[in-house]
Amino acid sequence: MRCETAREALSARIDGEPEPVPPETTDRHLTTCAGCRSYYANAQRLRRRMTVRSAPDVPDLTEVLLDRIPAPTGERWGTRIALALVAIAQLTLSAAQLFGVATGMPGMSGAMVGHLSHETTAWNAAIGLGLLWAALRPRAAIGQLPVLSGFVLVLAALSTADVVSGAVTAGRLASHGLVLAGLALLFVVRRRHTAGDGHPGTADSLRPGEHVDAGSSAAEPAAERHRPQRRRRRPTGHRRAA
Missing domain, CATH: 1.20.1440 (de novo design (two linked rop proteins))
Known part of the structure; x- marks a missing residue:
């Protein structure tokens, strides 16, 4: 088996696609070819790096959220x-x-x-x-x-x-x-x-100097949040088929 064919089969195996040659043939080639083994290891490492990423750092907002909670009703x-x-x-x-x-x-x-x-x-x-x-x-x-x-x-x-x-x-x-x-x-x-009815986390409850990400719902304009949804009208020319 040529290395080009083996590497094509290994690439298909990593992607979960059918291999162009029987898997046993590819495995036998791996036992004898150090270059293809290195190619296979690097391809697997690159695949994991692209599909599995570390979670981004999230700031601790505990104190901010607790400060916005309304006072106890007592x-x-x-x-x-x-x-x-x-x-x-x-x-x-x-x-x-x-x-x-x-x-x-x-x-x-x-x-x-x-x-x-x-x-x-x-x-x-x-x-x-x-x-x-x-x-x-x-x-x-x-x-x-x-x-x-x-x-x-x-x-x-x-x-x-x-x-x-x-x-x-x-x-x-x-x-x-x-x-x-x-x-x-x-x-x-x-x-x-x-x-005491203020909802924590809304734009109206922010203190001076605080901000909310533009992608959050709190940053949406009040007119957008309270805009009534339009009802779809049925087609006037629709007729039931005979």
Whole structure:
């Protein structure tokens, strides 16, 4: 066997292709030809070098990722507990009105007083339940803020007019302090909950001086990430074959 034929067969063997001659013939030639043995060894070494590469060095990002993890939820329980206490106080106020405690609305009597008492009782109970739910589920705070903010704004204007005309007592005005406290705590709970929802690893969570590789998903523009996918339209001229 000539060396050219043997080396062609060895090259096919390394590539996993059929050899042009029987393998036994090539093996017998290798036992007698030092040049072909050296060629075969070098070819195998080159093959391994091209197919098996060492893993690239990866920087240790443990500290960076740990710094971007939101703070434990336990650190935000103080405000939520305070909101729950205000909610319980608001529910207590509605229960007191329900069982006949004076509402502080002078100058009214009869069925009208009873109906207004029921309205305020229901409203105070609704506020208390809403605040309690926001304390348990902070995501619900954002839905209550517009309603409660509007109520406090209108209530402040009407209460000012009632104070000027003497149509409201100091005790009645003091009961509105729970609503004001609940509104303030709603803002705090919502803000802290939103701040704790940041997703680590996104471009928005990077600190000054940090960067993200251009090939990562964090570097993609927000418009590209949130762009709606277009639905493919079916061909209008398509007909089922007979």
